[in-house]
Amino acid sequence: MPLSLALALLLLGALACAHAADPGAPTQVLAVDDPEENRGNALLVSWTAPEELLHLPGMEPVGHQVISQQEGREPVLGPVVPVEVTEAPLDGLKPWPWRPYQVGVAVRYELPPELAAAVSALPGVEPPFVLLQSDPFGPVQPVGTWYFTERTNILVLVVIICAIVLATLYAVRGAAEKVYIRPIAGLEAVNDAIGRATEMGKPIVYISGLSGIGDIATIAAMLILGHLSRRAAAYESDVIVPCQDPMVMAAEREIVRQAYTEAGKPDAYRPENIFYLTDSQFGYVAAVDGIMVREQPAACFYMGYFFAEALILAETGNQTGAIQIAGTDADTQLPFFITACDYTLMGEELYAASAYLSRQPLLVAQLRGQDIAKTIIAAILILGVGAATAAALTSGRLAELAERFVAWFAS
């Protein structure tokens, strides 16, 4: 073993500096960019195995190992592949503007397994190994892709929609009061719900969905909570906000606190009414159901993204006799809310609620932009139906163009 250890240390030391190929090492090493990998983190390395493996006393060859080294850095050993394999991906690299790499391949020799296990059992001792390394290849570097060409259709549509919304903001903001907003019954009923809570002296329960703060539906729900709290604060009604996500709880506390301050009732703000329950889906439902049954709220709001718990919450609220207003973009849960709640904001109405409740000029103007974008999408849909029909019924150049039109949107 001392001989093996000395040999391993000698060869490992040699590895750190550029050197000529070791005898018995792989030859003709080639490293090229992995075309399947867009990020620029991988090279495909190929090599020619040595014609005959050297016999090292007390050690046996276990496979080939790819070694990469960035200038000024320690060499990094890749995974060991079987001796008969002559190509392997090399991951975990960086493209330009990071420094390029020198890549080599080595035949790896280790102690026989039983001896290696015995050495491993010794405290602080790693089993030795020997690498017979090829000539280094390089400098070489993976190439990262700068653009997802397959996402061009998304980019074009997003840019068009954003441009429309921004242009409308600019054009309409001076005359936002003239913009017609379709009455949304669910949002008209918000004042009634708050009034009812005030008259009955009972609280309002507000649930902002079961997805995290990163979900746009949760953000929309938090915006509505801000408006609702401002009005509830004016009447000094309690708003109970049980949360399933601690980050949402922290944000909602700040929103409600600010709403009470803006309403001139900072002393009426009760942070203990906005609290964390649990991140367990049905544990949360059980707790909220308990709150509803005990507190008998005058109004329940369900805004945001919901899963299977939607109907359990809404039916429990229904049984307590509360006015219920729901708003969600979860199309699978909408039927349950429509069934169990008095008013339901469907899909985009959830996102329009902030503008509807605040009537701020820029927010109202943005609704107009959304409607224009929707009209364009409807036109594209009609064109798409026409193109798909034309592609199916005709042939030649027209059919080809129609097919390409449909494929561009479908890809």
Add this chain to the structure above:
Amino acid sequence: MRLQVPLVITFLVGLFMAVQFFVPHELAQGPYDALLAWSRIVGAFALVLGIGSLLRTHWEKMRRRRRDWPYSLATIGSFLAMCVIGLGWGHEPGTVFDWVFQNVQVPLDATMFSLLAFFIASAAFRTFRARSTEATLLLVAAIVVMLGRVPSSLIVLFGQSGLGDLLSDRLPDISEWLMNVPTIAAKRGIIFGVALGSIATALRIILGIERSHLGGGGGGGE
């Protein structure tokens, strides 16, 4: 400053997030991964806030002997017991923590979930009362879909008669059509609206038009 700094951060991060979706290069995806890791770290710290809120709420309830305070005692007691068991003996399969989770938490979750069956029945009863043309259409469509999903029930209802055979032959197709054509059409309409609403909401938050989430009023021209 209290408002401007968050607005600038929101704008820059929002813009970066939009751009990185179209740029697969390491220069875009590396920072994106880092931001995701940061959000997990912030989430872990927020969990401490959440647990603090939970304990404070129930402690106050116990201290003031409010209504149903023994439930708060059970909550805090269970929380502390699980902490001690988990920290003391680990949470791998086969440990006491795992046993309690599998034999208390999972059945309780299943119990709550199973309530859904009864709530669906009560909600369906209210919805399917044919009091208007729309409700009648809904009722008929629901019956067709339900029977179409279990065609053997038609044989049970009508026997091996001509009508039973005809209905069990046709209703599954009609049911599929109802689910795949009118239902999907309505769903897609909703999804289009949601997508546009999401883009517009994201845009107004990134551009600082909507500020109410920052505690700065409703925004939008204020």
